[in-house]
Amino acid sequence: xxxxxxxxxxxxxxxxxxxxxxxxxxxxxxxxxxxxxxxxxxxxxxxxxxxxxxxxxxxxxxxxxxxxxxxxxxxxxxxxxxxxxxxxxxxxxxxxxxxxxxxxxxxxxxxxxxxxxxxxxxxxxxxxxxxxxxxxxxxxxxxxxxxxxxxxxxxxxxxxxxxxxxxxxxxxxxxxxxxxxxxxxxxxxxxxxxxxxxxxxxxxxxxxxxxxxxxxxxxxxxxxxxxxxxxxxxxxxxxxxxxxxxxxxxxx
Ligand code: 13P
Numbered sequence: 001x002x003x004x005x006x007x008x009x010x011x012x013x014x015x016x017x018x019x020x021x022x023x024x025x026x027x028x029x030x031x032x033x034x035x036x037x038x039x040x041x042x043x044x045x046x047x048x049x050x051x052x053x054x055x056x057x058x059x060x061x062x063x064x065x066x067x068x069x070x071x072x073x074x075x076x077x078x079x080x081x082x083x084x085x086x087x088x089x090x091x092x093x094x095x096x097x098x099x100x101x102x103x104x105x106x107x108x109x110x111x112x113x114x115x116x117x118x119x120x121x122x123x124x125x126x127x128x129x130x131x132x133x134x135x136x137x138x139x140x141x142x143x144x145x146x147x148x149x150x151x152x153x154x155x156x157x158x159x160x161x162x163x164x165x166x167x168x169x170x171x172x173x174x175x176x177x178x179x180x181x182x183x184x185x186x187x188x189x190x191x192x193x194x195x196x197x198x199x200x201x202x203x204x205x206x207x208x209x210x211x212x213x214x215x216x217x218x219x220x221x222x223x224x225x226x227x228x229x230x231x232x233x234x235x236x237x238x239x240x241x242x243x244x245x246x247x248x249x250x251x252x
Contacts, residue, residue, distance in 0.1 A: 003205075003206070003208050003230045004036075004037065004038050004208075004230075005036070005037045005038065005224060005230060005231050005250075005251065006037070006038045006039075006040070006164060006208050006210065006230060006231035007037060007038070007039050007040070007220075007231050007232050007234065007247055007248060008039075008040040008041065008042055008061075008063060008091075008093075008125065008164075008166075008210065008231065008232070008233050008234070008238075009040070009041040009042065009234050009235075009238025009239075009244055009247075010041075010042045010065065010093065010096070010212075010233055010234065010235050010238060011041060011042060011043050011044060011065075011235075011238065011239060012044075012065070012098070012235060013044055014044070014239055015043070015044070015047055015239075016046075016047065017046070017047050017050040020043060020047035020050050020051050020054070021050050021051075021054050023041075023241055023244075024041075024051055024054035024055050024060065025054055026241035027060065027241050027244055027245055028054070028055060028058040028059075028060055029058075030245055031058070031059050031060060031245075031248065032248050032251050032252070034059040036251045037248060037251045038059075038061060038231075039059065039060055039061065039248060040060065040061030040062065040063050040090065040091060041060065041061075041062060041063065041238065041244075042063035042064065042065045042091070042093045042125070042233075043062065043063070043064070043065065044065060045064060045065070045066075045079050048062070048064060048084070048087060048089065049087060052087055052088045052089070056088075061090040061091060062088070062089055062090055062091075063089065063090060063091035063092060063093055063125060064079065064084050064089050064091075064092045064093070065092075065093050065096070066079065066092070066093065066094065066096075066099060067079045067080070067081040067084055067092045067094070067113060067116070067117065068080065068081065068113070068116070069081070069109065069112035069113045069115070069116040070116070071083075071116070071120070081113075081116045081117055081119070081120045081122065082120050084120070084122065085120040085121050085122050089122055090122060090123065091122060091123050091124070091125050091164070092113070092117045092122055092123075092124055092125070093124075093125045093127065093166075093233075094110050094113045094114060094117070094124050094125070094126055094127070094151075095107075095110040095113075095126050095127045095128065095147070095151060096127045096168075097127060097129055097168060097170045097173060098173075101170075107146075107147060107150035107151060108150070110126065110150070110151045111150060111151055111152070111153055111154065114126060114151060114152070114155060114163070115154065115155065118155070118159050123162055123163055123164065124163050124164070125163070125164040125165075125166055125210070125233065126148075126151045126152075126163060126164070126165050126166070127165075127166045127168055127212070127233070128144050128147040128148055128151070128165065128166070128167055128168070128191065129144065129147075129167055129168040129169045129170050129173075129212075129213070130143045130144055130169055130170065131170045131171065132170065132171035135169060135171060140169070140187060140190075141186075141187070141190045144167065144187060144190055144191065144194075145190055145191075145193075145194040148165060148191055148194040148195065148198075149194055149198055151165075152195070152198060152199070157199050157200065157202075157203045160195060160198075160199050160203050160207060161202075161203050161206040161207060162206075163207065163208075164207075164208045164209075164210060164231070165191050165195075165207060165208070165209050165210070166209075166210040166211075166212050166233040167184070167187050167188050167190075167191050167209060167210065167211055167212070168211075168212035168213050168233060169183070169187070169213050171213075172212075172213025172214050173212070173213050173214070173235065174214070174235060174236060175213075175214060176214050177214060178213055178214035178215065178216075178219055179211065179213055181222045181223065181225070181226060184211040184223050184226055184229055185226035185227065185228055185229060187211075188209040188210075188211060188226065188228040188229045188230075189227075189228040191209045191228075192204045192207065192209055192228050195207050208230040208231060209228060209229065209230050209231075210229070210230060210231040210232050210233045211223045211226075211229050211231075211232055211233075212232060212233035212234065212235070214236075215232045215233075215234045215237060215247070216234075216236075216237045216243075216247075217237065217243060217246035217247050217249065220232055220234075220247050220250050221249075221250040224250050232247070234247060
């Protein structure tokens with residue numbers, strides 16, 4: 001099986017429209033061939049239309065950082081997956097640990113969001129990952145496996161084959177303390193084995209699993225060399241064009 005590497009920058013709550021436009025203009029013409037790697041950025045809803053316009057016609061995929069699971073209605077402050085899709089959004093990140101922790105997103109919400117994203121013709125990037133306490137207690141595999149099973153419940157084999165799962169240990173996010181190559185491989189394999197148990201090995205062989213947590217130009221090649229790591233979800237190191245482009249040097 002061959003899974004195309006997929007590198008995604010997650011801007012989180014950073015950049016205004018001018019900064020977002022300047023970033024996209026600085027990177028679009030410098031991306032490696034889409035034969036070698038798929039590249040995307042997940043951006044705040046407030047700059048989504050600016051980013052989509054600037055990225056139009058390029059190989060740069062655009063993701064939203066969240067959406068609601070209903071298409072319309074009395075849900076003040078939420079973002080419609082239907083409208084995200086109509087705008088031209090390719091992917092939606094769901095279940096990021098920051099959303100689980102600060103905005104109380106549950107496994108059940110994430111499962112409903114995944115279904116809504118597929119219903120609107122986009123693909124989810126589903127985040128999972130354990131706390132330091134869970135990691136130190138030796139319960140990371142059990143915990144992350146549970147998150148993955150809950151997020152994917154009721155999806156079809158075809159849907160699961162096409163989506164992306166990002167394993168991001170919470171203790172490695174924004175801390176500069178990245179997971180070891182061994183831990184990243186071991187946990188991305190746990191994610192894949194969970195998909196195999198729930199949907200069969202053929203589906204597990206197709207699903208793309210990313211590692212996230214203090215990924216930088218200096219350490220990305222080591223993760224990408226792991227057999228079960230198909231890509232990276234990158235926060236801090238994705239914010240500047242030079243650093244973002246340097247993340248893609250591993251394909252050379
Ligand atoms: P950092 O790369 O800044 O650690 O963030 C990781 C992350 O949360 C990406 O979604």
